[in-house]
Amino acid sequence: MSICSLMADDSTSASLVSSNCPFGMLPDHLLIEIFIRVPISEWGQISCVKRQWANLFREECLWHAALVRSFPLAGQAKRWPGPIPRGLNKRRYAALYVGKHIFSLDGEMDEIVGHTYLFLKEQLEISTMPPPSGILHGTIIDQFIACGMSRDKAHDLASKIWLAFIDNSEExxxxxxxxxxxxxxxxxxxxxxxxxxxxxxxxxxxxxxxxxxxxxxxxxxxxxxxxxxxxxxxxxxxxxxxxxx
Structure with missing residues (x-):
């Protein structure tokens, strides 16, 4: 039974929050090892149980552990040039997750493609004044060319990122x-x-x-x-x- 299944019961959820519950008294490093083994779809609900757990999901320690567990080769990735930064562990985890689950990539390009997708999504969905599409497209192209890609490869990947964004946007x-x-x-x-x-x-x-x-x-x-x-x-x-x- 998953943690979230247990939390569906109000009485069980209350007992988890209680200071007398052994599970609730576990130190942070053990909680992190448990949480990163829970499906990512349940992380949001877990972080709502108590403040301590919410704080763990805001800290780099948990995301570093999740990154090492889910993407063990991520530590070998080199930093890249270009306008789109790599970011911290939480950002890198999100980018690698996108590269694997949206673009089905598994290699040296999965992270930069994931970062580029997140960049485009944030600029278009979160920004109050989104830049023109030509500027965003040019930034993506420049990023890929800076990473050593050919113009054809950069154009092809940029198109796939735009299509993925359009197809995965909420209606x-x-x-x-x-x-x-x-x-x-x-x-x-x-x-x-x-x-x-x-x-x-x-x-x-x-x-x-x-x-x-x-x-x-x-x-x-x-x-x-x-x-x-x-x-x-x-x-x-x-x-x-x-x-x-």
Whole structure:
């Protein structure tokens, strides 16, 4: 039975918090060894049980232990040049997790690809004033080229990161507004590999006209015709699904 299954019972959860509970009296280093063996999907719930546990998940000790356990070769990774930093243990764990579970990578490139994905996600979803997509795309390309990749490899990886971000974004109003902004951004001529790939541009419009079609009716129907006009300028022919039939 998992820790979170035990915590589902209010009485059990209360006993874990109690100062008389042997489990609750374990020293931090033993708690860390237990927690890093629990599925990552349960870490958020565990950190809510008591303040001591929440503090452990804020400290580098736990994330260093998790990094060593889940990604034993991470300690051999060299620092890289470029605009996107490696960060501390928690950041590195998140990047390696993304590289493995979203991009199915397992090697020297998994961490930098994960960091780049997190960088793009934060810039577009968290930032109150997201930079234009061209600047973000250029930063990603520069990062990969600084790491010694060819222009073709950098362009291919950047496209995969954009597609992964689009496909893994939650279907909510914020994502709709973001995709609409990306679709309506004016064309800026940039040389290869700094030009956004045709596949990524297509996916932005496809996502809007399929998964987010109802949002046009809910917020502003005029926006639909504006985005459709942009699509007709970029792509020919327009899929029938984009036109609503």
């Amino acid at each position: 909510n109003e914020q994502t709709f507004l973001l995709l609409k902004r990306l679709a309506l951004e004016g064309d800026v001529f940039l040389p290869y590999p700094y030009s956004m790939s045709y596949t990524v541009q297509w996916r932005v419009f496809e996502k809007l006209f399929t998964d987010f079609r109802d949002c046009f009716n809910r917020f502003n129907r005029v926006d639909y015709y504006d985005v459709l006009a942009c699509a007709k300028q970029k792509f020919q022919p327009i899929p029938a699904a984009w036109l609503g039939y």
